[in-house]
């Protein structure tokens with residue numbers, strides 16, 4: 116939704132008083148939401164998340180300090196990519212901490228994100244890697260750039276999807292066609308990686324298409340993975356990535372699950388853990404994001 120906020124603000128930017136009124140209304144609306152969250156009970160992207168694009172957060176930006184190591188650097192980096200990501204401030208700060216840990220330890224392997232959208236979280240990985248890495252990483256970035264495919268009703272559907280994504284139970288037939296939700300342009304992701312993060316183009320591979328087609332094929336020649344960031348929101352989108360990419364994650368590598376708070380993603384993870392007989396400790400990051408380390 117901050118994406119939507121930004122687009123409107125861009126259109127209004129010549130009329131500064133209109134922007135002020137617009138932001139005032141948004142802040143009041145956010146305050147109202149905090150007091151009266153009239154949202155479905157299964158809604159998992161709560162208004163209490165700290166998002167860098169939230170006008171409320173921007174207004175109080177200089178006071179934001181959560182206690183992360185390197186927080187000044189993290190804040191500067193998050194500011195640069197905030198229009199390109201849906202991830203919360205805590206999710207991005209945690210991602211930065213993990214990337215720095217892998218770089219400091221010179222843990223080998225590529226950084227992979229499945230669900231790149233406008234490229235914000237991928238660009239953050241790139242910028243942190245450039246800052247702390249002694250050698251350069253390969254980045255493998257997957258997205259349809261047609262948005263989410265249609266969810267599977269029994270696995271994924273929750274009432275809030277209609278409210279937030281415009282997806283009704285009727286739309287959830289599991290077909291590999293765009294649901295119309297979360298459509299991003301590849302050009303925006305490229306701008307995040309190459310213009311904002313300034314990551315070397317030759318080290319980045321965009322795998323464009325449905326994960327179900329691209330991931331099994333790419334996995335054959337990808338080599339080892341140090342960081343696997345799963346951000347495909349849905350059951351099938353998560354399961355196919357785990358089945359083909361988790362075996363490539365090296366011991367001591369990290370798996371970030373952006374959508375543990377979503378029913379379909381969590382079910383896919385739990386089914387996969389059972390399938391391969393592991394029971395990892397899942398670390399909390401924010402209301403929906405989790406991570407674990409491969410043993």
Ligand SMILES: C[S@@+](CC[C@H](N)C(=O)[O-])C[C@H]1O[C@@H](n2cnc3c(N)ncnc32)[C@H](O)[C@@H]1O
Nearest residue numbers: 200201230232235236258259262325326347352
């Ligand atoms: C929540 S967004 C990713 C957000 C992004 N990481 C960020 O920083 O904001 C989820 C993305 O996953 C992609 N996606 C989900 N399932 C997919 C699938 N089966 N194949 C290809 N792309 C998929 C969507 O196109 C969408 O761009």
